[in-house]
Amino acid sequence: MTHTDPATLRRALADRLEHGEVLKTPAWRKAVESVPRELFLPSFFKDEAGPNGITQYTPITPATDEDERLALIYQNETWVTQLNGQTTAETADGLMTGFPTSSSTMPSTVVGMLESLDVEEGMNVLEIGTGTGYSTGLMCHRLGEDNVTSVEVDRTVSERADAALEEAGYSTWPVTGDGLLGHPCRAPYDRIISTCAVRRIPYAWVRQTKPGGIILATVGPSSWSYGTGLAKLTVKEDGTAEGRIIGRASFMPARAEAFTPFSGDLSARAAYADSERRTSLSPDVLNDWMPAFLAQLAAPGAQLVRAVSDSRETVYLFDSGREAFAALTADEDGWTVRQGGPVAIWDAIEDALNAWRNVGSPGISAVRLEVSAEAHAYWIGGQQITTDARSYWIGDEPGLRWRHQHQPLPE
Numbered sequence: 001m002t003h004t005d006p007a008t009l010r011r012a013l014a015d016r017l018e019h020g021e022v023l024k025t026p027a028w029r030k031a032v033e034s035v036p037r038e039l040f041l042p043s044f045f046k047d048e049a050g051p052n053g054i055t056q057y058t059p060i061t062p063a064t065d066e067d068e069r070l071a072l073i074y075q076n077e078t079w080v081t082q083l084n085g086q087t088t089a090e091t092a093d094g095l096m097t098g099f100p101t102s103s104s105t106m107p108s109t110v111v112g113m114l115e116s117l118d119v120e121e122g123m124n125v126l127e128i129g130t131g132t133g134y135s136t137g138l139m140c141h142r143l144g145e146d147n148v149t150s151v152e153v154d155r156t157v158s159e160r161a162d163a164a165l166e167e168a169g170y171s172t173w174p175v176t177g178d179g180l181l182g183h184p185c186r187a188p189y190d191r192i193i194s195t196c197a198v199r200r201i202p203y204a205w206v207r208q209t210k211p212g213g214i215i216l217a218t219v220g221p222s223s224w225s226y227g228t229g230l231a232k233l234t235v236k237e238d239g240t241a242e243g244r245i246i247g248r249a250s251f252m253p254a255r256a257e258a259f260t261p262f263s264g265d266l267s268a269r270a271a272y273a274d275s276e277r278r279t280s281l282s283p284d285v286l287n288d289w290m291p292a293f294l295a296q297l298a299a300p301g302a303q304l305v306r307a308v309s310d311s312r313e314t315v316y317l318f319d320s321g322r323e324a325f326a327a328l329t330a331d332e333d334g335w336t337v338r339q340g341g342p343v344a345i346w347d348a349i350e351d352a353l354n355a356w357r358n359v360g361s362p363g364i365s366a367v368r369l370e371v372s373a374e375a376h377a378y379w380i381g382g383q384q385i386t387t388d389a390r391s392y393w394i395g396d397e398p399g400l401r402w403r404h405q406h407q408p409l410p411e
Contacts, residue, residue: 004067006038009074013037013107016076022112031141032111037073040132040164041104043089044079046072050097057096059089078106081132082157102157103252104132105195113193114138116232116246117216123147123190126208128179128217129254131195133161140170148172149186151179153255180254182208189213197228197251199300200376201241201369209235218249219369220296224304226250227292229364233371245367248289267309270316270327273338281350282335283315283328290364291353297378298352299345302326317345356380377403 014032017023023032043061050056057080060069072079082088083098114135119125123143130136130152139148150172152158158176165172175183179194180202187208194217205215213235220228228250233243285291286304296302302324305316317326324341326349337346356362362380369378 004070006036006070006074007033009070010034010036013074013076017108017111020108022108022115024115027142028111028114028138031138032107035134035137035141036168037104037107037134038070039168040134040137040161041073041079041081042164044072044081044104045083045089045092047080054097057083057092057098059092059094059096061089076106076108078109079104082154085154086156100252101255102131102154104134105251109249110135110138110195113195113216113230113249114142116230117191117193118214119143119191124186124188125149125191125193126183126186126189126205127151127193127195128182128205129153129195129251130158130161130174132157133164133174135193135195136161136172136174137165137168137170140165140172145170145172149183149189150174151177151183153178178256180204180256184208192216194218194254195251196254197249198254199257201231201233201371203371203373206233206235206239206241206371209241211235211237215241215243218251219245220293224292224296227286227289227296229293229367231369233369240370240372242368242370244369245364248364267314269318270325270338270340273327273340275340275344276336276338278333279328279335279337279346279350281353282330285353286349290361291356293364293367294352294356295349298348299343302345317349319343319345375403 010033014023014029017032018029023029043059045057046060047055047057060072080100080103082102083096083100085101087098119142124147125139125143127136127139127148127150130150136148136150152161152174155176158174162174182204188210189208190210190213192205192209192215197218197220201215201217201219209215215233215235217231218228219231229245230247230249231243232246233241235241286295299317299319301319301321302317305318307314307316313330315328322341322343324343324345325339326346327338328335339346359380366380367378369376
C-alpha cells in the first residue's frame, strides 16, 4: 500500500530545485509539479560500489515497495534504465554489473538545461535522445505536445517513452532514428536540445534551426565520462552557429559515437614506439575537468586507459582511428612517455595545457565555438583560425584555437 503522495513529492522536488537556483521560472516549476516522473521510471537500477570498485546495479521494479520506489524516483539522482544495450530492471536476474546505455538524468540537470533553452510560447522544439520521455513530458507541458519532436535511436526505449507519454496525457510521437541527423520533416526548429553527448555539433542541426534559434548540447570528443561541456549556440543568418560553453555537463554519448572499451593486452597495443622521453606533465592533471576537456580538443579520438601491473601504473592514450598511442609510466623521478603512430598524442596535449596555463588557466565557460558547413571550431580569446586542417592546434597569445573538419555521419 502506498502512503506517499506523488504530488507532494513533486512539489518537494520543485522546492529543492528552486532553492538550488536551478528552477527559475513559474512555467517550468508548474511543469515539474505536474509531470509524474514515476510514469517514466516504472523500473530502473540503483547503483552502488561493489567489490574491487566495480559498480553493481540493483533492479528497482513495480515489485519493489512502492514508497521506497517513489522516494528514489523523486531524489535528485540519475537512474540507469538500461545496461549493455538491452537489459532492463524487469529483465535483470537480480544484482548485476554492466555498461549503462540509457538513463533518466537527474532532474536538476534536465531542468537546468530547459531553463537555459530560453523557450517562449509557441516555439517548435526538437529533442535529441528521448530516453525515458520525462524531459519530453516537461516540454510538452510547457509548450504543447504539437510543438515537441523527440528522436530516440533505440526502438525499445522509444516505444516505452511513447507509452509513458500517452499515460501522462501527451499524445506526441517520439521518432525512432539517428538523432545526429536531426528530423528534417518538422524543421525548421526554434530550439534543438540534446540529452546525449556528441563529439561535435552536427551541421544537420544547424541547417534545421531557424536563424536566431538556439542549439543546446553537451559536446566533447570523449570516450571519458567527464571533461565535456554544455554548449549553447545561436544560429545566424549566414548558416553558421556561434556560442560558448556555459558549464560542465555529463551525458551518455550518442549511440553512433560511443566508443568500445579497450580489451586485451594493452602493452601489446603500445609495443612499438617511435619516441621516448621524459615529461614534466603528469597525466594525473587529466583527472581535472578543464584539462580533460582541452586534452580532448588537442587529441580528438583518444581514449584514456589506466592499468596497474606489479604495482606500477601505466596511463595509456589510444587513438584507434589513426593507430596512435601514448603510454606514460612513473618512477621516483617523474614520468616517461612513449609515443607511436602518425600523431604524437602526448605532445599535442602537453602543448595545449602549457598554452592554456600561459593565458591564465581560464575555466570552461571561457571556451567559445562556431559550427559551419565545413568545420567545428573552438577558441579561448583571440580570433578563429582559417586553416583547413582536420585537427589543428595553435597556442599564441591572446588566444588558443582549435578547428576540426566535419567527419561523415555514420552509415
